[in-house]
Amino acid sequence: MHIVGLFPEEIENWLKERQIASFRAEQIFSWLHRHAIDDFSKMTNLPREVITQLQDEFGSVWPLELVDCRVSKDGTEKYLFSLGDGTSIESVLIPDEPRQTLCISTQVGCAMGCSFCATGRSGYTRNLTAAEIVAQVLWVESRLKTLGKSISNIVYMGMGEPLANYEAVMGSLQLLNHPKGLNLGARRLTISTCGLVPQIRALAEEEIQVNLAISLHAVDDAKRSEVMPVNRRYPISELMAACDEYTEKTGRRISYEYALIRGFNDHQGEAQALRDLLRGRLCHVNLIPINPVGEVERPSPRSVAEFAKVLEAGQIPVSIRKERGTDIEAACGQLRQTHLQE
Numbered sequence: 001m002h003i004v005g006l007f008p009e010e011i012e013n014w015l016k017e018r019q020i021a022s023f024r025a026e027q028i029f030s031w032l033h034r035h036a037i038d039d040f041s042k043m044t045n046l047p048r049e050v051i052t053q054l055q056d057e058f059g060s061v062w063p064l065e066l067v068d069c070r071v072s073k074d075g076t077e078k079y080l081f082s083l084g085d086g087t088s089i090e091s092v093l094i095p096d097e098p099r100q101t102l103c104i105s106t107q108v109g110c111a112m113g114c115s116f117c118a119t120g121r122s123g124y125t126r127n128l129t130a131a132e133i134v135a136q137v138l139w140v141e142s143r144l145k146t147l148g149k150s151i152s153n154i155v156y157m158g159m160g161e162p163l164a165n166y167e168a169v170m171g172s173l174q175l176l177n178h179p180k181g182l183n184l185g186a187r188r189l190t191i192s193t194c195g196l197v198p199q200i201r202a203l204a205e206e207e208i209q210v211n212l213a214i215s216l217h218a219v220d221d222a223k224r225s226e227v228m229p230v231n232r233r234y235p236i237s238e239l240m241a242a243c244d245e246y247t248e249k250t251g252r253r254i255s256y257e258y259a260l261i262r263g264f265n266d267h268q269g270e271a272q273a274l275r276d277l278l279r280g281r282l283c284h285v286n287l288i289p290i291n292p293v294g295e296v297e298r299p300s301p302r303s304v305a306e307f308a309k310v311l312e313a314g315q316i317p318v319s320i321r322k323e324r325g326t327d328i329e330a331a332c333g334q335l336r337q338t339h340l341q342e
């Protein structure tokens with residue numbers, strides 16, 4: 001386990017095993033998580049021997065390194081990080097003043113196989129550790145600090161299915177939410193899932209109540225199964241039953257993500273079916289005109305607006321995600337794919 005994946009009590013144990021005073025644990029945790037320092041030598045209130053010990057055992061502050069960074073005309077920044085085993089992951093910073101939203105990865109690749117997704121197409125390699133998940137945030141936070149800014153929101157919507165890496169994801173949420181660290185409120189943390197029903201139920205029981213986003217993308221089982229194989233295991237009726245339980249237990253509104261793909265799911269009939277499916281449910285719909293991948297095409301702005309109008313008329317709260325970073329291959333998994341091909 002890398003040190004950025006440890007809670008203060010675990011750092012305390014690490015210190016005890018090395019006969020170092022346990023009060024240093026909180027100092028170390030605070031340097032790592034609150035101050036997001038990029039080098040152990042910046043822990044100025046620690047004795048030299050402790051810094052040397054940290055350097056010797058962990059090497060670097062974060063278990064990842066930047067390999068590539070692309071900055072879009074609209075300010076979106078995409079990072080490609082390499083991990084200790086030579087694999088790589090992506091994170092995307094979406095500035096929308098005063099918000100700084102960071103989209104992070106939870107797995108190297110993904111086993112869910114959604115057909116419209118570059119990550120899904122590249123297959124699954126492994127789960128990330130809590131340290132690797134948190135390190136993406138700390139790396140970007142460290143960079144933002146030099147500009148006098150700070151991350152305001154985290155979305156678990158990068159590479160991988162967060163709920164398929166449940167334990168590490170929960171650990172990372174608790175670390176990001178820790179009052180002695182970044183202290184990001186649970187309402188600023190969003191988990192997005194393609195619809196793993198047992199894990200949605202488990203999430204409803206957790207103490208930390210983060211936002212939940214469901215990638216829906218189609219309203220009938222045949223169509224959804226076509227683009228999202230997970231639907232064969234957990235069809236829409238089961239998914240919606242789990243979502244209803246989630247809202248009942250938590251009182252939280254669920255966000256439904258609907259990626260609009262030209263000629264596939266962007267017709268008026270689909271908008272009406274979506275409206276009917278969500279009517280009476282505590283929800284919000286986020287329409288995402290898709291970033292083109294392969295033969296998948298983005299719908300026209302007019303058909304997106306008309307789709308939204310149908311939902312609005314049915315009293316379903318809806319927003320249209322702004323087009324961001326299309327010039328830097330901002331769709332999940334695209335930058336990594338380009339590097340792998342190179």
Ligand code: SF4
Nearest residue numbers: 110112114117120160
């Ligand atoms: S959309 Fe998400 S769940 Fe589906 S393959 Fe891509 S990363 Fe995995």
